[in-house]
Amino acid sequence: MQTHRDIDFGDGTYTFRLTMAGIIAIEEKCNARIGAVHRHLLAGRYANEKADFGYSLEGDYGAVELLEICRQGLIGGGAGFSDGREIKMSDYLATHLVRTYLHPENGNPLMKAWDLATAIVQACVIGYEPEVEAQKKSQPRRKTKARTGTAGARS
16 A cells, blocks of 8 residues: 555656645645644545546635645656656756646636545545455445546546
């Protein structure tokens, strides 16, 4: 089990990980403990055999919360791969990527940020097993009510 995810995002594939410094920054910016942030993110989220997804009418997230989780995830991940080269992440680059590919003022729906932020926090809180490892164990997934929505971020 790992606490980071490599996710296709924007112009490349980036590693997302929440470090302790990132968790503290999120808690301070959102004025909420990470458990409460996690609960907000999961409100309105469902899973079926094929995907995790959000039903927007049941969401309980805040825009600042979503964007800060994604930014801190990029910073904590520290690296990415874009245009055939490795990228070293910085605070400046993370802010730029979030503004460009997630910020509503640049034409991005919040659902996109919600999917990504959920994947980042879930990896931090409960861990993540890449699909290859999950298939080896072949444990049946817990089924929930299926609702229409947008598919979640995947690695």
